[in-house]
Amino acid sequence: TPIAIIIRNSGHNSGDYDALKDLYRPGHADWAWEAKYGLRDHRGGGRSSGRETAGRVAAGAVAKVFLSSCGINVRAWTAAAAGIEAPGPGQTGFDPDEAERNPLRVPCKKTADQITAKLEELRAAGDSAGGIAACSISGLPAGLGEPVFDKLGALLGHAVLSIGGCKGIEFGAGFAAAGSTGSANNDAPAFPPGALNSGYPGGQKSVPNGSAKGVLNGGSFKTNNSGGMLGGISNGMEVFFRAAFKPTASVAAEQSTVDRNGAPRQISVQGRHDICIVPRAVPVVEAMSSLVIADLLLMQRSVAL
Amino acid sequence: TPIAIIIRNSGHNSGDYDALKDLYRPGHADWAWEAKYGLRDHRGGGRSSGRETAGRVAAGAVAKVFLSSCGINVRAWTAAAAGIEAPGPGQTGFDPDEAERNPLRVPCKKTADQITAKLEELRAAGDSAGGIAACSISGLPAGLGEPVFDKLGALLGHAVLSIGGCKGIEFGAGFAAAGSTGSANNDAPAFPPGALNSGYPGGQKSVPNGSAKGVLNGGSFKTNNSGGMLGGISNGMEVFFRAAFKPTASVAAEQSTVDRNGAPRQISVQGRHDICIVPRAVPVVEAMSSLVIADLLLMQRSVAL
């Protein structure tokens, strides 16, 4: 039976937005929305608001329970904010559990402190910051993703790029791969005998039905520049991607814009806006990724013999 | 009536692949495909081959005719290859017509020559290179894209990330936006009176029905860090994105891999492989983008009053 979830918004205050009625906020959907629909609700932005992601996180939580029962773990964190990069997997100082302890969700206490200080500077200046969320999916069996239009990366890309403020995504070595060479970027297969739970080549038997068959045990490719996918299909390695988020569009500093009559105006956006949305985006990235993976697992089951 | 297109492959030579029958090529879909389906066709790779993109380009050519009748132009080029960046729009030396003249599709003759020289070096060394394709969509009206899951960037991302070898995509300022601030990254609206063909706010009237109503005439936002989309909806500015492609996986240099029994083997992949796939990916990027935009135009028409 379908699961219905209602989240009632008790924190709204429509009057806060009166000043925006006839103004297009820079960096916001105001103008594009009005061009599409002929109207917009200036009192919070409707579905163009970040509030919309609450439903995604709720749905993703259900998917995560299912994935957990299959031995799959989806974990995201803040990889960079305000121009400061945190160490990543395999680098000194990377501690994914730390991402659960600090409010910025940065996997390194020292970097979290640096970012916090920088964000306070920006807040004082009435400005905001962008950043990067990273996501790792472990325990994923080989064989998920469709070979042509619905490649694993294409589906994850669709899902993550649908999160407000996301301006880019890269898988594995990503944009760095564009500057690399084949001999350096190729991940050499190095499956030891017995590398797969189910033996290999796994064929359709590698798709889990409640257990984590098909997962490569140990470093079965020598590197993971591919980010866990080859030809659009998971290869049993950890899936890894990074998503770029633009700076919060609502800033207190004065900016120039126009009103609905096209007349030049100055605007200073007040309210409870995050200086950087990446820590808020982290659970949304996890949720959207979990939904994609859950769908692919169910689809793959349907063809298993 | 549906349009059917058949492309017969007369250039195949199945025997070329005999040596690959029991080997997994590094960087190729061989292993993941076998894990998914329990079998693979080693003689060319089936749908994991770049040949599959011929159908996309053929379909995209039809979409481009339609878009052209709406005043929309989709143009892609090689923005970088072998670690060398070409100048982009607004930079000295950028000449989009040049991209139609050199076989690398680089929009700058001088850079094209530099990349050619570097690729010849790599070829001599039995190696390959990655690169970046850029795409610009001009004449697009404001109002295309859906506000939540099917944002314009999400759909373009899905389409482009489904091209083999694509490892990342970024819109507008993209990953650079992640290191920027709100005051610097926000695009200030600056619509002069009469900025839109249809007048503004355009409402649903801004969606073209054969003509290019809704397009912003002139620099109606002062900058275009957003890449032409706000809240997932086109804003009338040029849509702009860049897509990262990994180096060609097939290299002549010896690489280590395993065979189907898990035994270590050396492999040198021979054949007619491009040293860099980006020039080949350029028309595919154009085709996939054209299909997405054509779909969105038709959808938007359905709700026009």
Place this chain on the structure above:
Amino acid sequence: TPIAIIIRNSGHNSGDYDALKDLYRPGHADWAWEAKYGLRDHRGGGRSSGRETAGRVAAGAVAKVFLSSCGINVRAWTAAAAGIEAPGPGQTGFDPDEAERNPLRVPCKKTADQITAKLEELRAAGDSAGGIAACSISGLPAGLGEPVFDKLGALLGHAVLSIGGCKGIEFGAGFAAAGSTGSANNDAPAFPPGALNSGYPGGQKSVPNGSAKGVLNGGSFKTNNSGGMLGGISNGMEVFFRAAFKPTASVAAEQSTVDRNGAPRQISVQGRHDICIVPRAVPVVEAMSSLVIADLLLMQRSVAL
């Protein structure tokens, strides 16, 4: 913005169903549901209950507002119940407004009284009755429906056969056409000059954009055995179909069944069950038909030049 509708069920009494916990009711989904899902909620039946249709009617009411703005009217009624047929369109005694006045929704007062008497007999015997709903869609322009898999009749059939208890549907002359001949069954075109609002042949211009262009004014085919569709596409005549509903499965009279252990049992289903569901099905038939037509209208707009 999507429209969300919540209907809270305040009339339930779960205890009423205790006796059914281990019994499969004849004619109900109990057994099939359990075979599919491995469990069922015996306290009302969940989504196999007629309560599920409340959501359809609510959604259909929205669609009807839209259709009404296009000059399209969807009207259903009880054409037969308990083995007694009411007069149909063109027959003596047929009064569609009467269907809004009597609780059985029969378009003829005299027949309504006869059916009422028959249903009272059945109720006294602890039995129930089936019947037939008829539906007429007027003001529909020519050109709706897709020519191959999504023919107008196929989509209406899908929608109406998804209503619980519906066991058949026929369009126009329907099963009677199967016994007829081509010369008798063919509807002769007889368009007078100016027969179409938009002139004819209408081409894509015949699809309404707020008004009812494309509708045939007057008897433009001499008969309507086709029920308003040719080749799966509406032809501007009234769309007409009839849908068969089985007798209410819940009857007070004792019936034999088995329990969850396969042991033979007797069952008498008590509760607030309608003796005949057709009067309740009438608004559901209208709602489902309205949703299909609204979808097709929006689709057709997308291709209009």
Place this chain on the structure above:
Amino acid sequence: TPIAIIIRNSGHNSGDYDALKDLYRPGHADWAWEAKYGLRDHRGGGRSSGRETAGRVAAGAVAKVFLSSCGINVRAWTAAAAGIEAPGPGQTGFDPDEAERNPLRVPCKKTADQITAKLEELRAAGDSAGGIAACSISGLPAGLGEPVFDKLGALLGHAVLSIGGCKGIEFGAGFAAAGSTGSANNDAPAFPPGALNSGYPGGQKSVPNGSAKGVLNGGSFKTNNSGGMLGGISNGMEVFFRAAFKPTASVAAEQSTVDRNGAPRQISVQGRHDICIVPRAVPVVEAMSSLVIADLLLMQRSVAL
């Protein structure tokens, strides 16, 4: 890998249709098609021609191989033609193998002869006949079909009503159920212990994965008025339905129509038209049913635990 099938039409003779260029044939899609698209191909009718069903039968043949491997058999026949009914399952004279022997696909030699004689009479008179196809699906496990919008009957109805000329469909007792009572129409469960291959209640285990688990062995419901489905879900009994086909629209006898200018004209349609399309529709009904059942089997597998 997708299966592509090309059927080249070598039997066309476009010139045969010259006389129809400006005429709307009664009972054909000519006028509706032109109203939808603004044009039509008078030389055979394009996708409104019965030729279109060749692709359905080819695809259905693939589905039938798969279904056969699951122990499922889909068989259709001509149940009535030219107003003459053949005996049905359980009636004296019904012989499904006979349907494979005579060209009318009638499951009774004597009835086939009667129908043949009647069709020859109609042919001599330049007329045509309608008829009814029946279809039985045996070996189907309980549990297929979705409980709300995609009920088993709704999906089969959609598929079969999309066949050109089909004007109605009924499941099990169908329209006769509308005139029946609950006590007579309900199918009493009578599962003997061990009635299901997998034991019962079967839960999700009843869905076959290559074998025919979940099929009721023996007469596990005392009757089958439901046609093998309850609440939209297969119940393990034989699925049974009947589909009404209208008389062939193309008749040699003169009929009145109008031309594209609305002027009255007489028309006599010549050519190689079947007097009754039901024998041709029988394999199409089988094909469409097989495709629906194959889809549902794969979907059900995806949720199996």
